[in-house]
Amino acid sequence: MNGILEIKDLRVEYPSRGIGEPVKLALKGLNLSVREGEVFGFLGPNGAGKTTTMNVLLGFVNATSGAAYLFGVDVKEPIARQRIGYLPELTYYYKFLTAEELLRFYARIFGIPRGETERRIDNLLKLVELEHARKRPIKTYSKGMQQRVGLAQALINNPDLLILDEPTSGLDPIGRMKVREIIQRLKNEGKTIFFSSHELGEVETVCDRVGILYQGELKVEGRVSDLIQKYQTNLEQIFLQIIGYAQPVNS
Amino acid sequence: MNAVFALSNVVIKELYRRKDFYVLFILTVLITLVMASASLFNDDKIVRYLKEICLLLIWISALAMALGTASRQIPAERENRTIFPLLAKPVTRWHVVLGKFLGCWLACGLALVVFYVFLGLVSASREHTWPVLNYFQAFWLQWIFLAVVIAIVLWGSIIFAAPSSNATICLVFVLGILIVGRYLNQIALQQSEPMRSIIYGIYFIIPHLEFFDVRDLVVHDRGLVGWGACVLVTLYGAAYTLFFLFATWLSFRRKALN
Numbered sequence A: 001m002n003g004i005l006e007i008k009d010l011r012v013e014y015p016s017r018g019i020g021e022p023v024k025l026a027l028k029g030l031n032l033s034v035r036e037g038e039v040f041g042f043l044g045p046n047g048a049g050k051t052t053t054m055n056v057l058l059g060f061v062n063a064t065s066g067a068a069y070l071f072g073v074d075v076k077e078p079i080a081r082q083r084i085g086y087l088p089e090l091t092y093y094y095k096f097l098t099a100e101e102l103l104r105f106y107a108r109i110f111g112i113p114r115g116e117t118e119r120r121i122d123n124l125l126k127l128v129e130l131e132h133a134r135k136r137p138i139k140t141y142s143k144g145m146q147q148r149v150g151l152a153q154a155l156i157n158n159p160d161l162l163i164l165d166e167p168t169s170g171l172d173p174i175g176r177m178k179v180r181e182i183i184q185r186l187k188n189e190g191k192t193i194f195f196s197s198h199e200l201g202e203v204e205t206v207c208d209r210v211g212i213l214y215q216g217e218l219k220v221e222g223r224v225s226d227l228i229q230k231y232q233t234n235l236e237q238i239f240l241q242i243i244g245y246a247q248p249v250n251s
Numbered sequence B: 001m002n003a004v005f006a007l008s009n010v011v012i013k014e015l016y017r018r019k020d021f022y023v024l025f026i027l028t029v030l031i032t033l034v035m036a037s038a039s040l041f042n043d044d045k046i047v048r049y050l051k052e053i054c055l056l057l058i059w060i061s062a063l064a065m066a067l068g069t070a071s072r073q074i075p076a077e078r079e080n081r082t083i084f085p086l087l088a089k090p091v092t093r094w095h096v097v098l099g100k101f102l103g104c105w106l107a108c109g110l111a112l113v114v115f116y117v118f119l120g121l122v123s124a125s126r127e128h129t130w131p132v133l134n135y136f137q138a139f140w141l142q143w144i145f146l147a148v149v150i151a152i153v154l155w156g157s158i159i160f161a162a163p164s165s166n167a168t169i170c171l172v173f174v175l176g177i178l179i180v181g182r183y184l185n186q187i188a189l190q191q192s193e194p195m196r197s198i199i200y201g202i203y204f205i206i207p208h209l210e211f212f213d214v215r216d217l218v219v220h221d222r223g224l225v226g227w228g229a230c231v232l233v234t235l236y237g238a239a240y241t242l243f244f245l246f247a248t249w250l251s252f253r254r255k256a257l258n
């Protein structure tokens, strides 16, 4: 076990919704390993299985077969999630709480002492630029603001591994740049980041390695620079080529 | 345990940010005061009548609160998808069940305290006595009753999809036990086999919620329940509560969440 995040022959079937409807095979024997301190970009078209993979890592969905480990601990154990931070695909928070109450709630779950909690909340709200709105209920926030609360809650336990499902979706260009800066900063602090995205330009700038998932299978995996070298084109063209939308440049 | 307390705290916060409790309390106060103003002669019967109405309203309000809040908790977590960031923390589903239970139960307890203080004030203003221990027993036993009800409703909220249908089913179940539960053994005697055994079986399985209802003692000033009996009934309620919470966890444990 060398990676912080290990996925072995992971297969996930969703049960059929009705009689006669087939079971939906969302992942077909996925293997993946993310090493300490790297930023891994998890790419793939809509419906490829990115969110499903993350849902298995977080224990929301049970693997049909295969296994996944975080820090060497099977994801079936809740303790595997002690050192991770997770940002869901859409914003899902208690709307009647204010930002600071929400962060306090999650801090308490991690058993962070009171004084430390307040210090972290101040820092995080500064980081995501929500200090001015910290005492307002989350239901009064714009989508971008909710996304930033999400990022703050993912960081409350000072995690070593971040799992971010489309962290920049729905943000304006400035917001996206800010998230990119935060990711860069976390990387410099030595954190490992596993995130999915559809913004290939962004992925090219912040990721060390990428994997491209298509129809539940990992089609390509490697260092961004190596892939560009190998295919002689940019990431977007590689992506389109792999899912069969573009002709190979050098064929 | 941190997670359980944190969760129950959020349940209580949500409740006092909603209007339900205030509306129920004001309605109870208004109805009782209207009744009180009708009793001009300070007649002994009328005080009893007043206490009876007030206690009935307290039972209805508390039951409505317990059903309303407990049936909503877990479905709302799933519907609003707040369950995802929550379970991404080192939180087990048992913590979720326990935290939700504790939050609902404590919130109902707080509401009950307010209601019983009001009852005390109303009856003291007429009778000029303070049977504090009687009220405490009535309060305590009703609170244990609510624990069993909340645990039942939580289980129902995993099994039945819609909170409203779950609340209705649980209401019918609880009222059914309160009304006919104690007579089932007599009904069984009048039946022939195999109905007799079936009804006897039901009689022994169901939680006898009527044990927790000592309103008659309070209304008619019949004195206290023995403390030993109180402890036994409390243990009885705790056992059923644990059983239903365990059942909730069993149903919730393997549930896929999307």
Ligand SMILES: Nc1ncnc2c1ncn2[C@@H]1O[C@H](COP(=O)(O)OP(=O)(O)OP(=O)(O)O)[C@@H](O)[C@H]1O
Pocket (backbone or CB within 6 Å): A014, A015, A024, A025, A026, A044, A045, A046, A047, A048, A049, A050, A051, A052, A053, B258
């Ligand atoms: N609960 C479910 N029941 C049945 N099928 C599902 C369920 N959730 C996802 N799927 C299917 O599994 C496949 C993978 O979905 P998933 O959400 O993992 O894709 P994704 O890569 O995250 O896509 P996107 O980029 O749109 O977020 C899709 O075909 C989807 O229809």
Ligand SMILES: [Mg+2]
Pocket (backbone or CB within 6 Å): A050, A051, A052, A089, A165
């Ligand atoms: Mg997705």
